[in-house]
Amino acid sequence: SSPKKEKNNKKYLIMVKKKYTSKRISLKDKYKIQRRVVESHRKSRKQSKKDKKAGIVRHDKTKKDPGIPNSWPFKQELLQEVAKAREKAEQKKLEMKQKRKEAKTQTMEELMAQANQSRAEFDAKQGSGISSSNAMDDSVRDVQQAHGQQSRRAYLRELKKVIDASDVLLQILDARDPVGTRISTMVENTILSHYDKRMVLVLNKIDLIPKDAVQGWLTVLRRSHPTVAMKAGTNQSRSNETKSSVGRAKGDGALQSASGVGVEGLLQLLKNYARSSGEDKKSKSSITVGIIGYPNVGKSSILNTLKRSRAVGVSPRPGFTTSMQEVVLDRNVRLLDSPGVVFDDENVGGSHTMLRNCVDADSVDDPIPAVQALVSRCSAESLMMTYSLPAFPKGDVMIFLSMVARQYGKVLKGGIPDKVLAARSVLRDWNSGKIPYYTPPPTTMDDVAESRAAGSGKEEGTAKIVSSFGAEFDVLAELKKMDDEVMKDLGDDKDEMDFVKVDPVMEHEASKADREAVNFLTGKDDDDMEMDEAEDSGVVKQSRTNGKGKKSINDVVADEDDYEFEDL
Structure with a gap:
């Protein structure tokens, strides 16, 4: 309780000042303390200088060690131990002093001989470990190569699953370097011929290069396959976007849009293929679209953009996706994400x-x-x-x-x-x-041939594209219409002076990795095929039962609504 004070027979309460537990003080008090500390140090230095001139020695106020008390029962024994330790330290000090003195008296010849002897002893000691060290380096190198080979085989196994299950393959290319991020001709031809698949090239990240480069690369790439220009969405966390917002980003806002640019054209292309596939095969109710390509070209981002939600994880770190992932887009379209595979030695x-x-x-x-x-x-x-x-x-x-x-x-x-x-x-x-x-597109036919469009003229390339999606569907007219909309959505063009022009890497001869990939995809690698079949049987069984009571992928498809293409 607060103290009371009586005055004129009246009681008054005296308020006690609150005690602050915080160490925070005002700047006024802080700077006052600093000034006092500086002034105290200055006075101490001044006084020490005066004492030094006057010869005055001021002893520290620290208490002197009182020593061992007389009441200690083993005082004599302890004093003897202290004396012996002091003598031992003095003896060691004298020995070190003598060694330093002898070292100074050595001649240059003696120093050289001593150095040579030390070097010979070191070489003899290390000589026995040289062979074992080399063997260890070789074994480590072999282990690293085997691990890299095993990782590539694992990714190829996942890629084969995606190719087997897909009707249409979307090969994602980085618009900054389409030739460098495109699968080699040998592997691409193997996929198209051995598996009888349709392939569409998706030129991703078109917002990072000038418009003229986008148009040039579209012209070059369409000599071999249908090509769609696109920019994946940068933020797929907004799962409540309306369907009408897909592909509707306009102007400069398209560069920061979550819906991306060019999505409408890609969805329209898949819609027409699903329609033509349904007419050819009455029993087929849906199509499966596999997404393949090099690491970090934007495969998972494009899948999330098409789904309009964060269906799969994305990361700027290469190799983030390690296995096949299936996402249901609607009743008629399924999307398969695949890990990126590097086909280079x-x-x-x-x-x-x-x-x-x-x-x-x-x-x-x-x-x-x-x-x-x-x-x-x-x-x-x-x-x-x-x-x-x-x-x-x-x-x-x-x-x-x-x-x-x-x-x-x-x-x-x-x-x-x-x-x-x-x-x-x-x-x-x-x-x-x-x-x-960015890499500028080739301008002459010789450059086009070197950039993998060789062997097919304009007419031949056009016929190949039309035959891929049916003559009843005018693919070229649709692609041209898509290009105009995409270029309009990109907004203002970028100045080429702001970019670093990079010479494209022309395709080299088939590498060992390409041949291994072809052998694996065509089933010529028996060991991997047996392992692949065993894993496939386990995956299929797991996907049907699903082990944890979750819905199977077929149940998810049945619950999905139709994709409203007409809203586009």
Whole structure:
């Protein structure tokens, strides 16, 4: 209770000031304390200088050690132990002093002999471990190669499942480098001939390149397959979007739209194929669309855009999708997402594979070869403007990395530029999109042939596209109409001077990885086929029973509503 004060026979309450538990104080008090501390230190230094001149020695106020009390029962024994320890420390100190004295008196010849002897002993000790170290390195390398081979086989197994179950295949290409992110001709022809599938090329990320480049690549790619230009949605978390919003993003807002750009054209193409497929095969009630392509080209993002919700997970990290995922779009269309597969050998396209964002830049041991490939494919002027660097010789990767390292302060001891760290930073900027780049489309027929459109003229390519989707459906007219709408939705065009032009990588001869993929997809690899059949039987059984009482995929299809294409 508060104290009471009596005055004139009246009682008054005295309010006690509240005690604050917080250590926060006002700035006025804070700066006052700082000034007092500084002033106290200044006075102490001034007094110590005066005492030093006057010869006054001021002892510390710390208490002196009283020593061992006389009442301690073993005081004498303890004093003897302390004396012995003191003598031992003195003896050791004298020995160290004597050794230092003897070391100073050695001649140069004695020092050289001692150094040679130490080196010989070290070599003899390490010599026995050289062979075992080499063997260990070889075994580690073999294990890493076997692990990479096993991972590729696992992804190929998932890819084969998607191809087997699909009626139409959507091959997703990165619009910045369509040739580099396209499956090799050998694998593509094997898929089309052996499995008798229809293929549509989807040019994704068209918002990252100029409009002229989009039109040029559409013309080139349509010589072999129907091609649709598209930009996947950037935010698929809004699952309550209305169906009429699909593909309706207009103008500059399309670049930040969750619905994406070009979705309407792709859905219309699938709708017409479902219609023609239903007429040809009366018993077929739905079609399955498989989505394939290199890692990080936007396969899962396109699936989420078509579904208008976050149906599958997406990540900028390569290899995020590791297995086949099935999503029901409506009663007539199912979508299958597949993991990205790299069809390159390490000795053939390892550096170019890193530039396709198929490998995490932080996990690369030596990123300099990838930057070497980048510098050789880009003009020096564009890299100078991007990183604000002075002029350097074209193709000289070491000078370029030295300049980048000094520009961003990535240096070692002695001011030596850290080229490895700079190369990793450049590779990270390239894969994350901080460096805006694109590969210009080929302009001559020779370039078109080199970029995989060889062997089919305009008439032959047109006939191939029309025959793929039925003569009753005018594919070319529909694609042209889609292009006009997509270009309108993209808004203002970008200046080509803001981009780094990259020379396209022409397709090399069939690699070992391509041949292995063809053998696996055609069933010539018996060991993998047996393993594949065993896993397929287990997957089918699990999908039918589903083990946890969940609905099967057929039940999900039955519950889905029809996709309202007319609302588009």
